[in-house]
Amino acid sequence: MxxxxxxxxxxxxxxxxxxxxxxxxxxxxxEPIVRDTRDTWQMREDYLKEKETYSKLLQEIRSNEEKLAKYETERKQSKEQVLRETLEELKMQAGLTEVTGPGIVLSIEPVYEEILLGEDAPTISPDLLKRLINELNMYDALYISIAGQRLINTSVIRDINNETKIDGYSLKNLPIEIKVIAENMQMAEKLYNRMQASQSAEELFRFDNLRVNVSKPEAEITIPAYQDTIRVRNMEPVESDKGGS
The missing domain is CATH 1.20.5 (Single alpha-helices involved in coiled-coils or other helix-helix interfaces)
Known part of the structure; x- marks a missing residue:
């Protein structure tokens, strides 16, 4: 047994x-082992991008949590005050209020010594101006004005009758002053250094006999509010029986 x-x-x-x-x-x-074929720099670059995205998401979450907490705290005390502050914040984001903060000033002017005798003074093209604005946005510019005109999300830069215009305002007279506000003085310094080292901007403008001068960062730069009426299209109010009332 x-x-x-x-x-x-x-x-x-x-x-x-x-x-x-x-x-x-x-x-x-x-489950075979998959080897990562990326080199160290690519992995580091991807990691930094993911880290930056994660940081921005955290900031947005914290901002929303703070707003929710503020709404909850002041709901019974002062609903009107919270709504007023929210309205002011939305107006600022839309460009409807004057803003002041640290930043830089760019001046676009002709390179007279390179203009041939008898030629007309150069003008800035819409594409060239758009490239410059895209570069400023890429370097974390918060608010921008061009020749005293506030640039907002719905602004249009285009050629009308061989004349570059922003939201209908002419930009034919040089020099053109572009004011840029950053989040803080440190970001303004960073923006200044990047624009100083920007070879693309220098080469593109030099081709059209133009140069870009960048001023040193200033603690206080004022950008005006958007003057025209913002037209909202393809939107209508929600009826009470269709949306939450």
Whole structure:
């Protein structure tokens, strides 16, 4: 009886061991190791991008949580005050209020020494101006004005009758002054350094006999509010029976 029991026990142990080995082998075959072929710099770049995205998301979450907490705290005390502050914040984001903060001033002017005799003074093209604005936005510019005209999300820069205009305002007279406000003085310094080292901006403008001068960061730069009426299209109020009332 003991021999039979020992034989059965040994058989069971061998079966369990074989089963574990097969399971490990199956798992190894089923999930092969995928090697990361990216080099160190690419991985570092991807990591920094993901880290920056994560940081921005955290900031947005904290900002929204703070607003929710503020609404909850002041809901019974001062609903009107919170709504007024929200309205002012939205107006600022839309460009409807004057803003003051640290930033830089760019001046676009002709390179007179390179203009041939008899040629007309150069003008700035819409594409060239758009490229410059895109570069400023890429370097975290918060607010921008061009020749005293506030630039907002719906602003249009285009050629009308061979004349570059922003929201209908002419930009034919040089020099053109572009004011840029950054989040803080440190970001203004960073913006200044990047624009000083911007070869693309220098080369593009030089081709059209223009140059871009960048002033040193200033603690206080004032950008005017958007003057025209913002037209909202393809939107209508929600009826009470269709949306939450």
């Amino acid at each position: 003991d021999k039979k029991y020992n034989k059965y026990l040994n058989f069971t142990a061998v079966t369990v061991i074989i089963g574990l080995m097969l399971a490990i082998q199956f798992q190894t075959v089923r």
